Amino acid sequence: MDEHPGLDLAHSFLIAAEELSFRRTAERLGIDQSALSRRIAKLERQLGFQLFERTTRQVVLTPAGRSFYEAGAPLLAGYDRAVATARRVAQGKTGLLRVAYMAFAAIELMPRVVKRFRAANPAVELALRYLPTQEQKIALSEGEIDLGFMIGPFEHSDFDSRQLASDPLHVFMPRGHPLSTRRTVAPRDLAGEDLLLGDMAEWEAYRRHLGEKFARAGVPVTPRQEASSTMALLGLVAAGFGITVYPRQLTGLIGTTIVSRPIADPAFHIETVLVRRRIDRAASVRRFIDCALDTVRAAPAEGKKRDAH
Amino acid sequence: MDEHPGLDLAHSFLIAAEELSFRRTAERLGIDQSALSRRIAKLERQLGFQLFERTTRQVVLTPAGRSFYEAGAPLLAGYDRAVATARRVAQGKTGLLRVAYMAFAAIELMPRVVKRFRAANPAVELALRYLPTQEQKIALSEGEIDLGFMIGPFEHSDFDSRQLASDPLHVFMPRGHPLSTRRTVAPRDLAGEDLLLGDMAEWEAYRRHLGEKFARAGVPVTPRQEASSTMALLGLVAAGFGITVYPRQLTGLIGTTIVSRPIADPAFHIETVLVRRRIDRAASVRRFIDCALDTVRAAPAEGKKRDAH
């Protein structure tokens, strides 16, 4: 790619090619006829070929000029469209918003926010993508995504993090499990239980959080088996391999083979935050965040608490 | 269409959007970093929205900037292609050549020239169009065609006319016609014959020429019937309605129901000329003319004379 010879003069040429009169063209452009005459001459010099055959009485396009006009007119029209589109994007009225979410948010929170946002901003295309919390942070910093629903808290000078929910953790166990006779479960009741969790590759953030909470509660737990997905986890629980700890929302999705009980400890909550790059001031990103905050403010999911711990 | 805000700065922006570094971009553009900084700032001011989010340590595209880049990059690449294409057209290496031809040229001359030109200039698209001589003159002056095979001579200050051929006229008559016993026919032999010609709307030029020639030969003739096309004319001749006068080339195309005899008078030739607008200096037009001259010079059709009258 060279440097686009005469690009700045192309507009003058296109008008002239339509008018076929230097005076009328100059008038349309709001400049002197002599200025236009020089513009065209300069453009022809830069391009290296004649655009017009001109006498003092008539101006006609050369074949090369006709070719240049026919190819150039749609290009400049396309430029205007590109500007208009980009302007709409700047105003957040359209564009592409790349949103990532982790497993917990996928159950209820993310779909609700997305549904509301789509209704309010139909012109904004949403690219949803499942990513674990840790990978979201990388993806955010590398500009691969614009927003991420992730496990909080997340404090970093480069990122802006807004808490959307703080969900109580439940114990999920097979029907008939000894603990299922209780209405609530204390952390220390879980000592000695076989704890099943997602594998480290994808569930790193959650496992760190959970490990810390059990440590603070003075309950030593080590997961006995790992699953790669939420469904696999539930399958293992249903099959009697052990129990798991998961945010409350999952309760609504399970059948009768698995029962859940709240963990009666205010520390056993998990925060969901919505994170963006602080440098990214895109209007559509702001709109999405506002929409998310409105969503949880307007109708917080049952059992959710507004503030953590 | 406004006036394409910031079009001249778009190139700098595209490079910057690729480099994501003002210093490297400035280096690539061969300007000072400060100049680039102002260019981008000016472009953003003209467009009315931010293209980059920048700190002193990193430069990232805003969503609007990304949109503008994605739409703009192919546009400027398209501009370069448009310039390259137009340049090839200017050099006559490609482009569209609109050539018109009248009925006589369609028989043999035009196909031979076109075949030769196509072989030598495969990249030039030819738009062939049948037009009577008179209409070709209008079409040429209005720029609807670039070249015309027409009945000559044609002298005009706006046009450049080159004679390609001077073809002897023959008399075409039904088999068994009294004149068919002769080897040649004199103009005065045609006095009293029923002369069939094409109608005035399309055959004006030829009829003027022919009328003039008969007048000079002192033979009064008035066409008895008109036909709208060459085939219709031949049909009428074959049906015994009369005779017609036509250039020699037609001889090769007729069957045995019609016979032809040369008119033994040097005035009874018809010139075919190739005409272009004098102001049109397009290389491809010149090439076509050269090719046409080469064609008739290399292998003049049998019976053709180099000079008229």
Place this chain on the structure above:
DNA sequence: CTTTATTGATGTACCTTGTGCATCAATCGT
């Protein structure tokens, strides 16, 4: 934690560039 180097932004002086005005030669219409 201090130092160093690199980033993009900005003040300044200079000079290239494009502009309007006036005028010219060519040409069409009357």
Place this chain on the structure above:
DNA sequence: ACGATTGATGCACAAGGTACATCAATAAAG
């Protein structure tokens, strides 16, 4: 033959963009 209109050109001026020097911010190195 004349006036009117076309595009081209000489000229002086003003605007605009440029390089240079420097600044504040920040990441990397010690």
